[in-house]
Amino acid sequence: MHSSLDCIPCFIRQALEAARFITDDPAVHEQAIRAVLRMAAEMDLSQSPPWMGQMIHRHLRQITAAEDPYRAAKDRFNQLALLMLPDLRKKVEAEPDRLLLAARLAIASNVIDFAVNGSLLEEKVRKGMEQTIQKPIRGNIDAFRQAIAEAEKILYLADNAGEIVFDRLLIEQLPRERVTLAVRGAPVINDATQRDAKTAGLHDLVEVIDNGSDAPGTILTDCSPAFQRQFNQADLIIAKGQGNFETLSDVPANIFFLFKVKCPVIARQIGAEIGSLILRQNRILETVRTEEDGA
Amino acid sequence: MHSSLDCIPCFIRQALEAARFITDDPAVHEQAIRAVLRMAAEMDLSQSPPWMGQMIHRHLRQITAAEDPYRAAKDRFNQLALLMLPDLRKKVEAEPDRLLLAARLAIASNVIDFAVNGSLLEEKVRKGMEQTIQKPIRGNIDAFRQAIAEAEKILYLADNAGEIVFDRLLIEQLPRERVTLAVRGAPVINDATQRDAKTAGLHDLVEVIDNGSDAPGTILTDCSPAFQRQFNQADLIIAKGQGNFETLSDVPANIFFLFKVKCPVIARQIGAEIGSLILRQNRILETVRTEEDGA
Numbered sequence: 001m002h003s004s005l006d007c008i009p010c011f012i013r014q015a016l017e018a019a020r021f022i023t024d025d026p027a028v029h030e031q032a033i034r035a036v037l038r039m040a041a042e043m044d045l046s047q048s049p050p051w052m053g054q055m056i057h058r059h060l061r062q063i064t065a066a067e068d069p070y071r072a073a074k075d076r077f078n079q080l081a082l083l084m085l086p087d088l089r090k091k092v093e094a095e096p097d098r099l100l101l102a103a104r105l106a107i108a109s110n111v112i113d114f115a116v117n118g119s120l121l122e123e124k125v126r127k128g129m130e131q132t133i134q135k136p137i138r139g140n141i142d143a144f145r146q147a148i149a150e151a152e153k154i155l156y157l158a159d160n161a162g163e164i165v166f167d168r169l170l171i172e173q174l175p176r177e178r179v180t181l182a183v184r185g186a187p188v189i190n191d192a193t194q195r196d197a198k199t200a201g202l203h204d205l206v207e208v209i210d211n212g213s214d215a216p217g218t219i220l221t222d223c224s225p226a227f228q229r230q231f232n233q234a235d236l237i238i239a240k241g242q243g244n245f246e247t248l249s250d251v252p253a254n255i256f257f258l259f260k261v262k263c264p265v266i267a268r269q270i271g272a273e274i275g276s277l278i279l280r281q282n283r284i285l286e287t288v289r290t291e292e293d294g295a
Numbered sequence: 296m297h298s299s300l301d302c303i304p305c306f307i308r309q310a311l312e313a314a315r316f317i318t319d320d321p322a323v324h325e326q327a328i329r330a331v332l333r334m335a336a337e338m339d340l341s342q343s344p345p346w347m348g349q350m351i352h353r354h355l356r357q358i359t360a361a362e363d364p365y366r367a368a369k370d371r372f373n374q375l376a377l378l379m380l381p382d383l384r385k386k387v388e389a390e391p392d393r394l395l396l397a398a399r400l401a402i403a404s405n406v407i408d409f410a411v412n413g414s415l416l417e418e419k420v421r422k423g424m425e426q427t428i429q430k431p432i433r434g435n436i437d438a439f440r441q442a443i444a445e446a447e448k449i450l451y452l453a454d455n456a457g458e459i460v461f462d463r464l465l466i467e468q469l470p471r472e473r474v475t476l477a478v479r480g481a482p483v484i485n486d487a488t489q490r491d492a493k494t495a496g497l498h499d500l501v502e503v504i505d506n507g508s509d510a511p512g513t514i515l516t517d518c519s520p521a522f523q524r525q526f527n528q529a530d531l532i533i534a535k536g537q538g539n540f541e542t543l544s545d546v547p548a549n550i551f552f553l554f555k556v557k558c559p560v561i562a563r564q565i566g567a568e569i570g571s572l573i574l575r576q577n578r579i580l581e582t583v584r585t586e587e588d589g590a
Contacts (some may be wrong), residue, residue, distance in 0.1 A: 009308035037336035
């Protein structure tokens with residue numbers, strides 16, 4: 001999807017929050033916000049919001065000389081999630097529809113997002129996850145179940161650290177030998193990289209690759225050729241998070257997007273309230289299928 | 296006061312809202328937001344937020360060739376206020392402390408602000424005013440009462456159209472022969488100009504002047520020499536609205552600021568919640584007085 005004019009004030013706010021998260025130096029905060037204002041003034045709006053996120057966070061890492069400024073926060077949320085994991089796994093195992101509850105928890109954990117909420121506290125994640133156990137998913141879980149059963153090669157695109165630990169619950173319900181998990185190729189905000197996948201124990205379950213990119217989403221043209229090959233070979237993509245939705249919603253592939261709605265632009269676009277848990281099949285493909293069905 | 300880095304995302308959002316209010320043309324929206332991003336990137340942060348408001352709205356009027364784009368909205372809110380005025384005046388007259396209720400209503404009516412809320416509806420104003428009848432003011436009404444009694448020349452700085460009709464209630468409680476009312480010198484957002492003062496019937500009550508400026512506040516260096524003279528000669532200034540607070544809070548004069556807190560930056564600065572009704576005497580003068588008292 002392209003960026004909306006409404007994304008622009010939000011980019012500026014997020015850049016300021018991120019600069020403040022990374023350093024206490026007000027001169028750097030000012031330098032960062034002025035640079036982002038200049039970038040936004042010239043931005044190509046046909047690019048998706050994570051494209052701008054990539055530019056902003058590259059610049060922040062550069063001016064602060066911090067290669068992975070969210071590393072400590074990522075570790076903290078991974079540890080919190082690992083503490084919560086055994087109890088939640090028991091709940092999933094006790095459930096008649098394990099896939100549904102695991103998907104719900106994996107989507108709910110998408111709340112762990114420092115792009116949208118720079119001052120996120122562990123307590124909020126804990127409470128949010130507990131409240132979400134009963135919250136309905138907007139989407140067709142049976143279509144998702146069927147797509148999993150039919151797929152020979154599943155590519156699971158992770159989103160954030162912390163969240164990736166909860167992704168385990170869902171990955172444990174998938175046919176693991178057919179699953180490849182992809183993380184970001186380099187640090188950006190609190191997005192998960194290889195290290196987070198390892199901490200979550202996912203290397204023991206499935207093949208883990210990285211996408212070669214430092215965008216907070218999946219900008220295919222920015223990903224490595226190896227990742228692009230995996231993407232093209234997969235007959236089912238499970239894409240976590242709003243950033244992956246924003247970057248892949250126009251790609252004609254068999255994608256299920258699992259995310260929490262975090263902003264009014266997305267809420268309006270998909271017709272759901274902020275906070276909704278979304279399981280959404282790629283519309284483009286649906287149209288193609290419908291046409292084929294009708295042919 | 297200077298502008299905070301937190302003001303910047305808000306400038307961008309307000310500029311976009313204003314562009315959408317003025318025209319339906321998305322090309323103009325984009326042109327406006329890009330121009331404002333460039334201005335903000337180079338902004339001198341020692342300037343107050345209304346300085347940026349002035350730049351933004353000058354630019355919007357220029358690119359849309361609309362001299363007074365909020366004229367219809369201003370008329371609408373003036374008419375709404377005029378319809379509500381007789382009942383509210385009865386309430387004030389039935390009150391033992393008329394000044395207090397009149398001040399409360401005048402401050403409450405500061406909600407009519409298209410800078411902060413571009414999609415304000417009449418219904419919200421009506422409800423807000425009704426709910427406010429009982430809401431306390433944060434500030435010292437007796438100090439205000441005494442300042443009025445002592446002053447020989449009172450300069451009342453109006454803020455917005457609509458609101459200026461409710462200012463009548465307070466002005467009716469003042470020694471009118473000693474009061475001069477000042478409005479903006481040219482249209483900016485929905486700020487009151489001479490025409491609104493006339494519609495509110497204020498020319499029949501007090502002398503009305505304009506400040507010669509199109510800033511949504513009172514930037515003294517941008518005001519006409521005639522206004523500056525009046526400002527310097529007044530021994531009490533009653534300044535309505537956040538824009539007047541933002542531009543005059545550092546000026547060493549006997550000023551009472553009457554406004555509704557509308558943003559987190561101001562809330563933090565004065566230690567009050569958003570939505571609070573504020574009656575605040577200029578701190579600088581208080582300090583000066585204390586020092587003199589101690590000498």
